[in-house]
Amino acid sequence: TQLLEQSPQFLSIQEGENLTVYCNSSSVFSSLQWYRQEPGEGPVLLVTVVTGGEVKKLKRLTFQFGDARKDSSLHITAAQTGDTGLYLCAGYGNKLVFGAGTILRVKS
Amino acid sequence: DTGVSQNPRHKITKRGQNVTFRCDPISEHNRLYWYRQTLGQGPEFLTYFQNEAQLEKSRLLSDRFSAERPKGSFSTLEIQRTEQGDSAMYLCASSRTGGATDTQYFGPGTRLTVL
Numbered sequence: 001t002q003l004l005e006q007s008p009q010f011l012s013i014q015e016g017e018n019l020t021v022y023c024n025s026s027s028v029f030s031s032l033q034w035y036r037q038e039p040g041e042g043p044v045l046l047v048t049v050v051t052g053g054e055v056k057k058l059k060r061l062t063f064q065f066g067d068a069r070k071d072s073s074l075h076i077t078a079a080q081t082g083d084t085g086l087y088l089c090a091g092y093g094n095k096l097v098f099g100a101g102t103i104l105r106v107k108s
Numbered sequence: 109d110t111g112v113s114q115n116p117r118h119k120i121t122k123r124g125q126n127v128t129f130r131c132d133p134i135s136e137h138n139r140l141y142w143y144r145q146t147l148g149q150g151p152e153f154l155t156y157f158q159n160e161a162q163l164e165k166s167r168l169l170s171d172r173f174s175a176e177r178p179k180g181s182f183s184t185l186e187i188q189r190t191e192q193g194d195s196a197m198y199l200c201a202s203s204r205t206g207g208a209t210d211t212q213y214f215g216p217g218t219r220l221t222v223l
């Protein structure tokens with residue numbers, strides 16, 4: 001069974017601070033995806049990383065796929081209140097397997 | 109592209125009743141997925157369809173659960189004899205082809221509460 005562990009589970013920070021969310025597994029994935037989910041809504045895809053060591057940037061968000069394609073990180077620079085939400089990583093083996101998520105709260 | 113829609117958005121039922129949820133995927137998407145999400149957890153895969161064929165079912169999908177996609181368009185998920193443990197958000201997603209780089213588009217979910 002492929003499992004993805006996310007840390008931290010909950011993060012509360014002030015606007016303007018930087019943060020990193022981690023996603024770790026003992027399994028190798030063909031790709032890893034990061035989603036953001038708001039209350040009462042379905043997850044929305046932020047990025048897909050495919051190649052080991054790959055780094056993708058989406059404005060203030062930086063995503064990295066580990067060299068061995070077992071882990072990933074999401075770094076947010078200068079967090080804004082609009083970044084508040086549940087961040088989910090999901091690894092693709094033969095189907096998507098989701099981590100439990102990191103709840104991010106950005107306070108003004 | 110109107111997105112994935114799900115109905116109803118909320119369902120409250122008594123234990124032992126049957127419930128049915130509907131998912132309308134993005135048109136021309138061949139794949140349709142059902143997930144279940146409980147509080148504090150990420151979505152868990154239940155089943156998926158390639159057109160009208162149901163290709164995989166999770167062990168989470170007990171015999172009280174059945175899903176159909178009769179014409180390869182919309183899908184229904186039925187839960188018979190609901191139990192309190194069935195209370196969760198049921199999410200539907202669709203994608204074009206499947207695969208590691210394919211994007212799954214999620215609907216807003218149906219929140220089920222079993223009393």
